[in-house]
Amino acid sequence: MRTIDRKAAPRPTEGQNRQDTLSLIRTAGLDLIYERGYEGVGLRLLAARAGIGQSTLYGHYANKQDVLVDLICLHMEELLSCMDKAVPAGAAPFDRFLIFVRFHLTYHMRRRREVFICYSELRSLEPDNHARVTGLRRRYEHALIGIIRDGMAAGVMRRADPRVAAYAILAMLSGVTPWFDPKGPLSEEAVCKEYIRLAVAAVVDPVEAALTGRGADH
Amino acid sequence: MRTIDRKAAPRPTEGQNRQDTLSLIRTAGLDLIYERGYEGVGLRLLAARAGIGQSTLYGHYANKQDVLVDLICLHMEELLSCMDKAVPAGAAPFDRFLIFVRFHLTYHMRRRREVFICYSELRSLEPDNHARVTGLRRRYEHALIGIIRDGMAAGVMRRADPRVAAYAILAMLSGVTPWFDPKGPLSEEAVCKEYIRLAVAAVVDPVEAALTGRGADH
Amino acid sequence: MRTIDRKAAPRPTEGQNRQDTLSLIRTAGLDLIYERGYEGVGLRLLAARAGIGQSTLYGHYANKQDVLVDLICLHMEELLSCMDKAVPAGAAPFDRFLIFVRFHLTYHMRRRREVFICYSELRSLEPDNHARVTGLRRRYEHALIGIIRDGMAAGVMRRADPRVAAYAILAMLSGVTPWFDPKGPLSEEAVCKEYIRLAVAAVVDPVEAALTGRGADH
Amino acid sequence: MRTIDRKAAPRPTEGQNRQDTLSLIRTAGLDLIYERGYEGVGLRLLAARAGIGQSTLYGHYANKQDVLVDLICLHMEELLSCMDKAVPAGAAPFDRFLIFVRFHLTYHMRRRREVFICYSELRSLEPDNHARVTGLRRRYEHALIGIIRDGMAAGVMRRADPRVAAYAILAMLSGVTPWFDPKGPLSEEAVCKEYIRLAVAAVVDPVEAALTGRGADH
DNA sequence: GATGAATGAGAGTTCATTCAT
DNA sequence: AATGAATGAACTCTCATTCAT
Numbered sequence A, B, C, D: 001m002r003t004i005d006r007k008a009a010p011r012p013t014e015g016q017n018r019q020d021t022l023s024l025i026r027t028a029g030l031d032l033i034y035e036r037g038y039e040g041v042g043l044r045l046l047a048a049r050a051g052i053g054q055s056t057l058y059g060h061y062a063n064k065q066d067v068l069v070d071l072i073c074l075h076m077e078e079l080l081s082c083m084d085k086a087v088p089a090g091a092a093p094f095d096r097f098l099i100f101v102r103f104h105l106t107y108h109m110r111r112r113r114e115v116f117i118c119y120s121e122l123r124s125l126e127p128d129n130h131a132r133v134t135g136l137r138r139r140y141e142h143a144l145i146g147i148i149r150d151g152m153a154a155g156v157m158r159r160a161d162p163r164v165a166a167y168a169i170l171a172m173l174s175g176v177t178p179w180f181d182p183k184g185p186l187s188e189e190a191v192c193k194e195y196i197r198l199a200v201a202a203v204v205d206p207v208e209a210a211l212t213g214r215g216a217d218h
Numbered sequence E: 001g002a003t004g005a006a007t008g009a010g011a012g013t014t015c016a017t018t019c020a021t
Numbered sequence F: 001a002a003t004g005a006a007t008g009a010a011c012t013c014t015c016a017t018t019c020a021t
Helices: A018-036 A043-050 A054-059 A064-086 A093-110 A112-120 A127-153 A162-174 A188-203 A206-212 B018-036 B043-050 B054-059 B064-086 B093-110 B112-120 B127-153 B162-174 B188-203 B206-212 C018-036 C043-050 C054-059 C064-086 C093-110 C112-120 C127-153 C162-174 C188-203 C206-212 D018-036 D043-050 D054-059 D064-086 D093-110 D112-120 D127-153 D162-174 D188-203 D206-212
Strands: none
Touching: A018 A043, A018 A054, A018 A064, A018 A112, A043 A054, A064 A093, A064 A112, A064 A127, A093 A112, A093 A127, A093 A162, A093 A188, A127 A162, A162 A188, A162 B162, A162 B188, A188 B162, A188 B188, B018 B043, B018 B054, B018 B064, B018 B112, B043 B054, B064 B093, B064 B112, B064 B127, B093 B112, B093 B127, B093 B162, B093 B188, B127 B162, B162 B188, C018 C043, C018 C054, C018 C064, C018 C112, C043 C054, C064 C093, C064 C112, C064 C127, C093 C112, C093 C127, C093 C162, C093 C188, C127 C162, C162 C188, C162 D162, C162 D188, C188 D162, C188 D188, D018 D043, D018 D054, D018 D064, D018 D112, D043 D054, D064 D093, D064 D112, D064 D127, D093 D112, D093 D127, D093 D162, D093 D188, D127 D162, D162 D188
16 A cells, blocks of 8 residues: 555456356366365465456455355255156156256266365355355255155155165266266166166165066166 | 564474374364365464474475465375274175265264365365375275175165266265264264164165165164 | 446536636645645645645646646735735834734634745645745745844844844744644634734833833733 | 465574564664554555565564554553653652653643544554554543542642543643654753743642742742 | 464555546 | 446555574
8 A cells, every 4th residue: 555656557347248258267167166165275276267356355255165056056946956857756756866866966976076065165165155045055965854854754665764765866867977978888767767766775664665666677 | 562473482392203293283184174275374373383383384285285284184094994894894885884884974073173184185285286186085985886886786785886876975974073973962863873874875766675674774 | 346436426516617617626735744744645635625636637737746836816906905904014123023923823823724835845745846835935034024124123122133033023922823722721812812912022122112102911 | 376386485584583673673663653553554665665575474463453453552661660760659749740741741742642543543453453542542641630639639730520630731732743853942941941830830720829929930 | 393474476455547428 | 527337556464485593
């Protein structure tokens, strides 16, 4: 905050529109946070990757944390809305289960960066933001828990703690992201097939399954 | 005092032996990295938590990265050695499977901080260190892959890609750490029982299982 | 909203006339510089307080410094013109002295913010502006110096360096601003009475005063 | 907080001792704050002027504000202790008055930078620090108030509000700093003589003074 | 073996300022 | 006449690291 020699002449605006710039930031943020983690990304780097000046970030976010919150919430909300669209509310529990599992798998295989930051950067969120994101995540988990609970009530799934089952299945399915490679030998469809079989095995009663043939092909 | 006053505590920790100091650092490092992540922990804080001077760290590690590498390798190696001890090489595949699963679960429930940093801080490792840790981890995963492969060869497990199965199971089991609370309503044993059932369901052939009763109680 | 949302207030201040906007800026500037000092006031804050957009400032001033210069000159000129009006050129030196002192006191008690920034922010002025303001100030000081000189010439004031006397008296009188509180126990009039007595004591010859009764009541 | 390329090799310490460095900072801080005001001094500049690295400042002060607080308190305390030493507690009120005035004048003429920042930078102090400094300043003012009160009680000074008189006199005397130049035409002693006469005139009863000769020569 | 003092680089953030609309 | 979007420079402060003692 000098007084006398403040004569520099900054070359200003590119005059872009607000939404475009925001998109640039979001894209750059997603890429970088995926690569290096939230704490590992400096705002200088983020701005450079987005192709904007460092201080321009503050025209769109109040601070660094807000960039992360925005990204996480954005993708959590999209995950939720896609899931809501994909899983028909009125269908039979077992069908909803199969659809949910397939949805979760394909979404996680196709949007590895997005889901990764939603899971791994929670630790960097301040308490309020953490609570907010946790709420979104809980809604997602409860979709599966509800399905499993319905399945048990309908007698088509083995009786057990539905929460434990849901967490176990979600962890298992999400575990596909670290190693799945769309250009690898296993196709998305092959992976789906195998994981669906595992998910089904997790919820059906083996004796029942043997009799009814459930768990064979989906 | 308006200026900062060093030397308030008259240097109590001088002349201690090397191992003790190292232990202090490791303990502090484990705690802090678990709480705030590697990038989120400054060496000032680490030294303060360990009760030593900041520069003392450099008597034990060449730089910050080395602290992380040391911690991760230490615990990966311990995981491996414990696993080696727990799983008897000569036993039948299915028995080894059950033992491995139970070992993995209890280890992960009891040492949540250790396993957490081994999984989540890989991203912060420089390439060489990353490769080294990945090697250790691969050895661990291959133990399970080998067991499953043996089980398939022996005809006691359903034929499938053993790698996919192993990754799925490991992800599922490790997924217990975020929510398991030793003071919560579910006992360690109850969790084990349920997860073992899920793991078994993942590998057995359902028809076979119905006939032989495998997958019922373990 | 997680991102910053501009245009919340749908641009109410457009198309107003130039003078009104300028007044808003001046008022806000006076308030803020008084509260936080020139260097402590950002243009963001200034614009916000004035209820205008940040860049609108540059329609009225070439830069930040000019805002300060404008304010200081504005009030210095007003001080001068008020003084010129208040002090009758033709009156006797001692009467002019009394009038000047009373004027200075009341003006400083009633316009504390204005006179404060005129005194305290000189340091923040660039050389040219500083010279300009110093010129104005000198004219004001010389009004008192002239009065005292006249008084000495007329034999109604003690012989001494008129400049030193004037500076001393001005400092003394201006020193009322930091502590005077219009809502405090001492009325403006009471303060005037006491300070006038002090000012008179500063210029009269004590022996003379005792004989003539000057310095008793004004 | 990058990870991979943090390889820079900083050239470290000059190994100086703590007190010397602190003195360098204080000297530089006094000079710069006097020249440009607290808000106008950046820490880069301060460090450069002190001949140390920017971050070294934080080994001595917790933050920028603390530098100012330290400087102001340091000099306020010195002012107080010098005054205490100079003014003999047991002397007659009028003598104490003369000694105080002379002390105040010479101190202010000789330490213009120090007293200037103690007066002018109060606005930049955070509430707690402001209160602390105000307390010191009040002690100083009350020394003079006490002297005047004693003088009134002893009948050697004109009855009036001692606080108003003290504030007026202090403002008048302190007003010497903006214009006094040790290399100028008026010697320190000449200034003292004139100002002491003014100060005396402010407190004595003019009739009394004429009779007793007080206020003539000091 | 451990420490205190120091350091350059970089962190997140705010600054005064520009310009197309 | 006024604004929203943008910008480089500078801000305060923390980082990992070094070295004489």
